Structure formats: structure tokens, C-alpha cells
Amino acid sequence: MSAKSRPTPFAMQGTNGMMNYPPLHRGWSGRIWSGVRRRVERTSVHGKEAYVELKFCPNVELIHVVRRFVSNFYERLLADADATSRLALATHELLENAVKFASDGESTIRIGVTKERGLSHVTIRTWNRSSAENIATIEKMVDEMSAAQDLFAYYQTVMRKNAKKREGSRLGLARICAEAEMAIDCQIFQDEVCIMARTQVRTESPS
Amino acid sequence: MTSLELPEVSSPHFSTQATYDGNLIRVHLAGNADLHAKDALESLLTRLHAEIQRLGASEVTVDLHDLEFMNSSCFKSFVSWISAVQDLNADKQYRIRFLSNPAMLWQRRSLHALKCFAIDLIQIEQ
Numbered sequence: 001m002s003a004k005s006r007p008t009p010f011a012m013q014g015t016n017g018m019m020n021y022p023p024l025h026r027g028w029s030g031r032i033w034s035g036v037r038r039r040v041e042r043t044s045v046h047g048k049e050a051y052v053e054l055k056f057c058p059n060v061e062l063i064h065v066v067r068r069f070v071s072n073f074y075e076r077l078l079a080d081a082d083a084t085s086r087l088a089l090a091t092h093e094l095l096e097n098a099v100k101f102a103s104d105g106e107s108t109i110r111i112g113v114t115k116e117r118g119l120s121h122v123t124i125r126t127w128n129r130s131s132a133e134n135i136a137t138i139e140k141m142v143d144e145m146s147a148a149q150d151l152f153a154y155y156q157t158v159m160r161k162n163a164k165k166r167e168g169s170r171l172g173l174a175r176i177c178a179e180a181e182m183a184i185d186c187q188i189f190q191d192e193v194c195i196m197a198r199t200q201v202r203t204e205s206p207s
Numbered sequence: 208m209t210s211l212e213l214p215e216v217s218s219p220h221f222s223t224q225a226t227y228d229g230n231l232i233r234v235h236l237a238g239n240a241d242l243h244a245k246d247a248l249e250s251l252l253t254r255l256h257a258e259i260q261r262l263g264a265s266e267v268t269v270d271l272h273d274l275e276f277m278n279s280s281c282f283k284s285f286v287s288w289i290s291a292v293q294d295l296n297a298d299k300q301y302r303i304r305f306l307s308n309p310a311m312l313w314q315r316r317s318l319h320a321l322k323c324f325a326i327d328l329i330q331i332e333q
Binding site for chain 2: 086179
């Protein structure tokens with residue numbers, strides 16, 4: 001499967017077997033994809049990644065359906081209602097952004113959970129093609145969030161700055177940081193943008 | 208009694224209902240406030256703001272008990288509304304009381320953000 005291949009309108013790939021997914025930059029130290037393809041191994045084994053990946057053609061109707069579906073996924077893996085709620089919010093915001101700003105109407109979301117030493121590392125990634133203007137806006141916001149000392153204060157600033165603007169909320173990414181308590185990063189490759197949100201959830205008492 | 212002139216929103220995934228008993232204005236939201244609900248919610252809040260001023264009310268209750276989710280676009284509609292209340296002269300400003308549902312965990316964080324945005328205007332109850 002390639003990132004450029006045309007997805008079915010609502011294709012879902014679960015945790016069975018191995019698969020390729022769009023190119024990722026190893027280490028996430030920069031914002032340029034390396035073009036390296038990683039393989040994701042079978043899941044549910046301690047230390048391995050459980051994941052779900054969904055491909056979308058523009059269908060806003062399905063976003064809340066996906067939010068409920070992934071809520072069950074989070075609930076099952078994390079057994080933490082608060083974390084499930086935060087992650088569901090982040091998933092909805094990222095997916096809605098990807099669907100809204102996808103220039104060719106296609107977007108992909110991938111949610112991965114890796115359990116290690118009593119912690120679950122959760123990563124939500126979205127991929128879509130977008131206009132140069134949207135990509136510049138995303139990069140600017142991610143840079144601002146990275147530089148912010150206090151993400152809640154930054155969120156309040158963004159709320160105030162956009163309160164009177166008519167077009168777009170521009171609150172989604174800041175909301176993920178402040179309300180869902182996730183770190184955000186992005187990677188750009190030509191007109192493709194990958195946004196990644198990460199957090200850790202304590203799932204077992206440390207031994 | 209002057210009546211409240213506010214349209215109701217009724218779609219499969221999002222609905223609103225507003226009541227006014229001559230004293231208290233109460234707006235109930237239910238369902239999913241997402242991209243589909245954004246325009247309707249924005250219009251509703253703009254109209255509600257005008258109606259509250261017309262009726263001279265000092266408080267409005269927004270019941271979110273049955274609101275399953277609110278996306279950032281709809282959240283921003285609330286931010287814009289609250290900002291418009293802040294822009295009024297002090298004697299024209301009114302308080303906004305949110306009734307939240309503790310089972311909807313997102314509400315605690317989102318309403319906290321709204322409360323911090325306008326601490327003197329917002330009250331949160333369960």
C-alpha cells in the first residue's frame with residue numbers, strides 16, 4: 001500500500017499482520033520525511049505496537065463515528081476514562097483538520113499504542129495533501145506551540161486572537177495541546193503534511 | 208411576557224431547544240456539535256446574544272448535559288459569543304451559566320478553558 005494510492009472511501013486496517021504505511025522520518029528530529037518505509041509488526045505483545053489505520057475520502061459524516069470507534073479502542077487498551085476522552089478529542093480534531101484541508105480529498109489517520117514499563121505511548125498521525133497556505137499555517141502554529149512555555153496560556157492567547165475572526169477556528173491544534181495534553185509535531189514533504197500528536201498514559205502500577 | 212425569538216435546530220446529530228419563562232433564558236444543546244452543526248450553532252449564538260439584550264436578561268443558562276461532543280469550530284463559536292459579551296458596556300453584560308455533564312469528560316476541560324477566558328462572566332455547574 002502506498003501513501004499515494006487511492007483509498008477506498010472508508011477503508012480500515014486493523015492490527016493483524018504486517019503492513020507498510022506512509023514514509024516517516026525516524027526520530028522526528030526534523031520536519032522533512034526521510035522517505036524510509038517502516039514496517040509495523042504484529043501487535044498486542046508487550047512492547048509492540050497496537051494500531052489502527054483509517055483512510056478517508058471526504059466524508060465528514062463519518063468523523064464522529066470514527067471518534068466513537070477509536071474511543072472503544074482507547075478504552076480497551078488503556079482502561080482510563082480520562083485518557084480515552086482526551087485522545088478521542090485529539091483524534092476528532094486531527095481527523096477533521098485532515099478531512100477539511102485535504103487538497104485531493106484523501107486523508108489517513110493512524111493511531112498507535114505501545115505499552116512499555118507501565119506506560120502506554122500513544123501516537124496519533126494524520127496525513128493529507130494540502131495547499132501551501134495551509135501548510136504554512138500549520139508550520140507556524142506548531143512552531144509557536146513548540147516555543148510556548150505554557151500551552152494553556154498559549155491556548156488562551158489563540159482563543160482571544162481568533163475570537164472575532166469569521167473564517168476558521170484555528171483552535172484545533174492548540175486545543176489538542178492544552179485540553180488533550182498531547183505534544184504536537186508535523187512533517188512536510190512537498191505538498192504532503194503529516195501531523196503527529198503524542199502522549200503517555202500510565203496503565204500499570206510500576207513494579 | 209415577551210417571547211424569546213430563537214430558532215430551534217433539529218438535525219439527526221445535533222439539536223437545540225431554547226426556553227424563556229419571563230425570567231430565565233435556558234438553551235439546551237444535544238448531540239454532536241461538529242462541522243455540520245457549526246453554522247447553525249453560530250447563528251443561534253449570534254441571535255441569542257441579540258435576544259438577551261432585547262429582553263434585558265442578566266443571565267442565560269446553557270445546558271450541555273446531552274451534548275456528546277463539541278469540536279473546535281463550535282467551541283470557537285462560544286469563544287466569539289463570550290467575546291461579544293465582553294465587548295458590551297459593563298451594565299449590559301450578562302452572565303453565562305453552563306450546566307455540564309460530569310460523564311462527558313471533555314466538558315470539564317473545555318468549560319475550564321472558557322471559564323479562564325472570561326472568569327467574571329462564566330459559571331459552571333453540574
